[in-house]
Amino acid sequence: MDDMILVLDAGTTSTRAMLFGLDGKVERIAQAELTQHYPRPGWVEHDAGEIWDKTLACAREVAGEDAGRIACIGITNQRETVVAWDVHTHKPLARAIVWQDRRTADVCDRLRAAGEEPRVQRMTGLVLDPYFSATKMAWLIERDEAVRGAAQRGTLRLGTVESWLAFKLTAGASMTDASNASRTSLLPLGGNVFDQGLCDLFGVPKSALPQVVDTHGSLGEADDAWFARTIPITGMLGDQQAATVGQGCLAPGETKATYGTGAFILTNQGDTPPTSGNRLLGTVLTQRDGTRRYALEGSVFVAGSLVQYLRDTLGLIASAGETEALARSVPDNGGVVIVPALTGLGAPHWRPDARGIIAGLGFDTGRAHIARAALEAMAHQTRDLAGAFAADSCAWTGLRIDGGMAANDWMAQDIADLLDLPVTRPDFVETTALGAAMLAAVGCGLHDTLEQAAAAMIGPGRRFEPGMAGDVRAQRLRHWGAALAKV
Missing domain, CATH: 3.30.420.40 (ATPase, nucleotide binding domain)
Known part of the structure; x- marks a missing residue:
């Protein structure tokens, strides 16, 4: 069979x-x-x-x-x-x-x-x-x-x-x-x-x-x-389109974020070709028998590759898995902010000339502060994109996350906190491959529709609710904005 x-x-x-x-x-x-x-x-x-x-x-x-x-x-x-x-x-x-x-x-x-x-x-x-x-x-x-x-x-x-x-x-x-x-x-x-x-x-x-x-x-x-x-x-x-399918974002307005080498956020736009006044991207999501579905996308160039850089180039960590324990070991980032523009800045800035910075270093800065700031940069870049999507009349009501970095519970919670939105992570975070499997299954008739494939192949996942105090969020955003202005 x-x-x-x-x-x-x-x-x-x-x-x-x-x-x-x-x-x-x-x-x-x-x-x-x-x-x-x-x-x-x-x-x-x-x-x-x-x-x-x-x-x-x-x-x-x-x-x-x-x-x-x-x-x-x-x-x-x-x-x-x-x-x-x-x-x-x-x-x-x-x-x-x-x-x-x-x-x-x-x-x-x-x-x-x-x-x-x-x-x-x-x-x-x-x-x-x-x-x-x-x-x-x-x-x-x-x-x-x-x-x-x-x-x-x-x-x-x-x-x-x-x-x-x-x-x-x-x-x-x-x-x-x-x-x-x-x-x-x-x-x-x-x-x-x-x-x-x-x-x-x-x-x-x-x-x-x-x-x-x-x-x-x-x-x-x-x-x-x-x-x-x-x-x-x-x-x-x-x-990234495959991860959108693998997250079950099959209806207009449903949004996913994949944190892999880079970070990519797509919102399903149905059969209407999207336009953006805030430097987001319009892209084809799927096509069957010539009929298309579209997505609005924000692309961040550096996500997991920042952790890889801390490990392989700076030698601050031995493995990516260390970052969660290091982030939890300190009460805050100690004033450290990382803008990870190691290959320029993507959406919504689109500055290929930008270079990354680590701001706020002091003699009291330890590797735990830097590791925490690296994870916090994921939430900040996501928040920047949330603002651009909202300005394009595409405000999120929640976010589904996946990719290798999404397995980090501390980072998932931080994203929910900074966005002030619920974040859902699937049980199987490698949704890119799952989406490709769903698509191929429908393409060869093993499932009749993507909706049927989603019902059969996607599990319930875990939900992270926001819990950050408003003043703490505001301070984080001020510090990020000041660092971003220096890039």
Whole structure:
């Protein structure tokens, strides 16, 4: 009986495969870390070959003897990261440029100075920022000899990570799902194909781009070379959209926040393409049979990567798990505030030039104060976004949180306290993979609708109620605002 779902979850710091049952329970997990390349300040790269090799190895490991029971494959991925490969050799032509990379900030500045941002935002829902894929694609064509040569020969393919994985799995199909395509700055929010005018603006050949397809349905088949049988690919979704589905945010107004490498907040907007006057992003949430659902999004570049920085670069902690006990060991932050602009500031500020700061240090500052301030920065960045969403007539009534950092009870409570809103955390916090499983299950007919999949696969979770005194909250916000003004 084909009753299992294989999910490939290609993230920023690791890639993994997970085998789900129809009840949302995970049967097996395999995970492998991805090498992070930082060749210059502000540059972040991955080896696309490594992404494929490790993803396939993880998939084969979890499939094991149950490959015959796998009904379908769902793919979810780090968004905006650009891969360039040759359609004939099936090999990458250069290192992938990761979503965190800031090398094209000057290009965005020039386009903004030329007055192009209103047009781009009106058409795509996105602001001009090196975060998005189009300027990364253009940079590769302009600066990398192998990529430029493939473009001249007509053998170049440019895509995001799910497109690269689908190409390899299917032995040559060229496709990208609508959710990922909507993050490139090349797809109009209401359009079904990449726009020639936008391609011309950014300098990206439309012929090198994949076909835009649904996020779930019959999308393709994984070649029998990989699992000794063909398996249908029935779901592809960007990681933050997948987490929104995995949190059950299927009705307009429902909001989730994922705290992983970065922090990403999405509010379901139904079938209306969103617009923002406060530098939030409009994005495709899901698409089935050409019918779209949309989301309004706020993106924070640094969340869990701040804790990783404290551990790996500063050596202040031995493991991420230490931060909760350290935060609880002191009564407050001791006046320390961290603005984690290590790769610039995302929404609602959009300042790629910003640098992070630790303010308020004194001889009485210990590592517990710094660890607590790092966790508090998550609540402060979330609060900034809450204000922008409210200004766009999209005020939250509650927040559903997930991602690796969300397992920290102290941080979950702090977010509820600073927002003065209830926060709910699911029992299974890795909702990105769960959302991909739900999507693939509906795409292959194991569940009829996403609502039915949510009822069968999502548990009740835990609720955190706000309890912070108003004067304490006000003081925190004053200190954060003062630190933010110095960045």
